Amino acid sequence: MFPEPKEGITRQVGFVLLPGFSMNSFTFAMEPLRVANKVARKPLYACPVFSINGETVEASNGLRLEVLGDLKAAALPENIILCGGHDIKAFPSGELLAWLRMLGRQSKVIGALYTASHYLAEARLIDDCKCAVHWEYLSAFNENFPDLETSNELFEVGNKRFTCVGGTAGLDMMLNFIADLHGFELARMVADQFVHERIRDRREFQYFGLSARYSIQDQRLLRVIKIMEEHLEEPLELEQLAKVAGASRRQLERMFSKQFNKSPARYYSELRLYRSRQLIMQTKMRIIEIALACGFNSSAHFSRCYRNFFGCTPLSERKLPGKESAVSHPDEPGPV
Incomplete structure (x- = not known):
């Protein structure tokens, strides 16, 4: 999914933390990239973190994180990942949607964790691809966007778009990305750092029997x-x-x-x-x-x-x- 940069250039994967974002979804997606740098002993990835207004942002667990900048700064990395939280109505989304549509016109790679897929759908950026939606939000998502195709899989990857149900699925998604870009052996070594026994692919279902x-x-x-x-x-x-x-x-x-x-x-x-x-x-x-x-x-x-x-x-x-x-x-x- 992440485009190949010029030789020796670190991939920039920017994370935009939305108000009330899920801390575990964010860390399970970001940490594999940091660990990949550690295992490979070179800076394969840089993971700058942003918020809508550039100010510290509070997670759903009450912890607050410092960020590097606002949406204007977040438009610079070639890859953008939105990190959503429990409440999709926690903030006015007009500015975010306008920014996402601008990124879409620039053909940026945009991903969404947990409930952030709602904003990609509202911005009409995933009309032509399946959307992975956490099982707890699936009914509401289908009511809000009845014309979009959803899936029960851990994550979905389309043309410059990807969605992930969040939680530990973010770890598997990033391990798959690392394997695609740098080989399965590096991905396996990163998984070992997490004591993660098996790398699940996107075709596995999120919902337990x-x-x-x-x-x-x-x-x-x-x-x-x-x-x-x-x-x-x-x-x-x-x-x-x-x-x-x-x-x-x-x-x-x-x-x-x-x-x-x-x-x-x-x-x-x-x-x-x-x-x-x-x-x-x-x-x-x-x-x-x-x-x-x-x-x-x-x-x-x-x-x-x-x-x-x-x-x-x-x-x-x-x-x-x-x-x-x-x-x-x-x-x-x-x-x-």
């Missing part, structure tokens, strides 16, 4: 959870779910009680509510549209269920300042 996600071996229960996840907009009746499991209604209730300490109806309702919260925090969909998309037949019924579970109404949730938009189901894993 249901069995691994929930630590469940009961295939009947797995079938029911899968069908629940596939039918959030039009929820199935408990009798239909029991039929999928090949069990009676009472047996199904016992399975959920044993595994999750809750009824199947309660579990199903929580799945729909957590999905609705993602859409509230990550999209501009109207509340009634979200209610219908998550299987509630009216905004009043939806608001009542939402308030009973989360302690606030959907509308007030959307207006709360500083809220993180990444909301996992408690039984699901975090970022990759």
Whole structure:
């Protein structure tokens, strides 16, 4: 992906840290390049760090990082990587989008980590390539950009564009880039420095199978959870779910009680509510549209269920300042 520089010239890979950026996504992408310099014993890469306004920027974990400059300075490296955070609405994005479109006209190589793919999509810079989107933001991304093709893979590489789901996937993406540019042996040596046993390629899926996600071996229960996840907009009746499991209604209730300490109806309702919260925090969909998309037949019924579970109404949730938009189901894993 990174173009070959002139002989002996260090590749410039600039990182633009967006407000509330994910520290682990940033470090997993930047550190392999630093370690490659160490292992190769020469400056293969330089990794200047920038922010939108040139001021220190706070990560989602509260740590603040010094940067070298603002967007004007960030336009100088030949390769640019945006580092997103949990809240895609954390700042006015007009200046960033205009800057990205300018880089696009200059045919710069532009990448995005974690939620930063949202800004590439909004700037219309990835219309002709697949976009890797973290599983937790996939529903909202598809609602915001229904015409774009998304993938469940760790990262996607197109013509001067690449997207990565974040987390440890950034490490694998950079190791693949290093292997392409400098050979697999160097990439393997860099991976060894991270005690990283195997370099995953982009074709591997980010999302764990249901069995691994929930630590469940009961295939009947797995079938029911899968069908629940596939039918959030039009929820199935408990009798239909029991039929999928090949069990009676009472047996199904016992399975959920044993595994999750809750009824199947309660579990199903929580799945729909957590999905609705993602859409509230990550999209501009109207509340009634979200209610219908998550299987509630009216905004009043939806608001009542939402308030009973989360302690606030959907509308007030959307207006709360500083809220993180990444909301996992408690039984699901975090970022990759």
